[in-house]
Amino acid sequence: MKALIGLAARSAWNRRFTLMLTVCSIALATVLLLGIERVRTDLRANFSSAVSGTDLIVGARSGSTQLLLYSVFRIGAATNNMGWQSVQALAGHRAVAWVVPLSLGDSHRGFPVLGTTPDYFQHFRYGDRQPLRLAEGQPFAQVFEAVLGADVAQQLGYRLGQRLTLAHGSGELVAEHADKPFVVTGILARTGTPVDRTVHISLQSMEALHIDWLGGMQVPGMALSPEKLRQMDLQPRAVTAALVGLKSRPAVFSVQRWVADYRGEPLMAILPGVALDELWDVVGVGERALLVMSALVGIVSLAGLVSVVLTSLNERRRELAVLRAVGAGLRHIVALLALEGALVTLLGAVLGLVLVLGLTAALGPWLQAHHGLVIGWGLPSPVQWALWSAVIATGWLASLLPGLRAYRLSLADGLSPRI
Template sequence: MAPTLTLAWKSVRNRKVTAMLTVMTVAISVILLLGVERIRTQAKTSFANTISGTDLIVGGRSGQINLLLYSVFRIGNATNNIDWKSYQEFSQHRSVEWAIPISLGDSHKGFRVMGTNHTYFEHYKYGKKQPIEFAKGHEFNGLFETVIGSEVAKKLGYHIGSEIIIAHGISDVGFSRHDKLPFKVVGILSPTGTPVDKTVHVSLEAIEAIHVGWESGANLGNNPSANQLEMMQFRPKQITAMLLGLKSKIQTFALQRQINDYTQEPLSAILPGVALHELWGMMSVAEQALMTVSGFVVVAGLLGMLSSLLTSLQERRREMAILRAMGARPRHIFSLLVLEASALTLIGLVIGTASLYVLLAAIGPIIQQNYGINLELNPLSVYEWGLLVAVQLAGSIIGLIPAFRAYRQSLSDGMTIRV
């Protein structure tokens, strides 16, 4: 086997250009195959890590995916709000350890504005129950103070002391802005890789204050100044959703049923993990489509290698005949072609895998900043090793076709072959 392996390696080196093209085809196929798998798994992990330690998410009656999207991912809008009295009742429930109120609806230059209180900074967690931390500054204390996410600060160039203008609704246009009520940045959060990075946080009282003089989204013109508003006492009338942490996981389903059957107003309580699983299930079609496309690319790469081997085989018939004359048996010719195909596939796998890690290191920060997906440079998983083994086996099997042809030709060609 060793002499045959050496001969196969020398044969590959003798056809450098063809071999390099074949290797690059396999390598590109492997990059796409493993890249899709890595992005798929990391995206799922990033989605799952967006919220942690929260037992229930409560909002107006709607589907659980819609509730999850607007309350956690800041995507879309709520169908209904929650009355403040309902929040107070359930936040003081005997099963509830902490409650985080959330009020959405406003924006700032494409970033969502969220009203909340100090419990958000104390109890909201992401990843593996990691708390949000301040890179600079502190929580908001004054009525017109704000804490911004890391992405907001980076993209808009804000720092501690900057002033921002909040707009009514998602569209940040001139007539919808609260121009006379600027907010001062007092805190910038550390990066989390979650929607927190793209959120402007203000107090619930501030949400009420900036909407004094507004009715159904329209400015009626009676807008008190910031000084006048600071002298007033504000209490939220409604919120968009609330996040609940319970004293015991055993009480989760009982409280969920109680909230869903609440008679004072229609509410929905969802389990974040179950909703995330359903959301990912809806995306499984796109996931399977990507895997199918990458699989076809691998097949195309292997067929390209087969075409290359079959094309070169016609030119190598004299070489095979000489090997036969020197004492090589048909099985040696057969083994030579199989080893060549296996070697080309293996080199393609190594180059493709190495190139993937280089690409992940280069584009990982860009993807995290723009899409919140953290592409970690983890070792290959068992499933990824299985994909590589499958490609290697397929490459070796592909090599059987030209090997069998060379085997048959070597029996009949001898030294009389005309080239």
């Protein structure tokens, strides 16, 4: 067997330029298979870790996925708000332990702004029920103070004590609240969730920003100074949604029904875990399509391996016949071609694995900084190892076809001169 391996390696080296293209195609197929599986796994983990420890999310009636997207992932916008009286009624329910209201809609240089209460830093959990932690400073305590997510502070270069102004709305067409600057009082530690890309302010600050605005524009002649606003009653009139924690988990369905039957305004309450599964079902369509495409690339690459070896058989008839003439049996010829194909497949799979590890290590920080997606750069998971092994096994099985073809060639066919 050792002699066959050496012979197969030397034979492959003689045709290295042709086989190198096959190695590259197999490496590309491996990169796609393992890369997509890693992104799929880490993306699911990112989605699942965005919020934990929250029993219900309450907001205006819409769709459960839509409510989850704008309240947790800061994607999209609410169709309607929920009144402050509804928040107070919800907080007064006997089964509710805490309520954290959320107010969205403004932005700062492309990052969403979240208005909330100090309870947000106490009750919000992510990952495996991990609490938020301040890397620097302290939570906001007064109007016009802001706490920045890690990505906001890093990308914009903000430090404690710096001033910033927020914009009304999001996207390209925004109007600046230039007359109401904020002071950075805290910077949160990195979480790998949408929190990192959020500017946090108090509900009173959010109300102060819009108290002299109407229809998306500041009312002429009614501009109020920050000093005067600090002396006013800035209780919010409405919020976008609310995170709810219960005293007992079994009460989740009764509170959900209470919210659905609430007569003050049409509201809905969703379970974050159930909504995440629904969201993943939608995203999973594209995920499965990418997996199919990568599998097709793998099949084409292995078909290329078979075609290269089959094509080379016509050029190697005499070589194989000479090997048989000096004592190599048919099983040795089949083993030789199978080993050659296995070596090519193994080299391509190893190259693809190295590329995947290198790309995840190189692109991981960039993806986290620009898109908030945390991609692990460690060793592959058991599923990824299984896919990698499947590539090698499939390549070895595919290389048996040329061996069976060579088995059918007669000794005289290889030694007879062809005219």
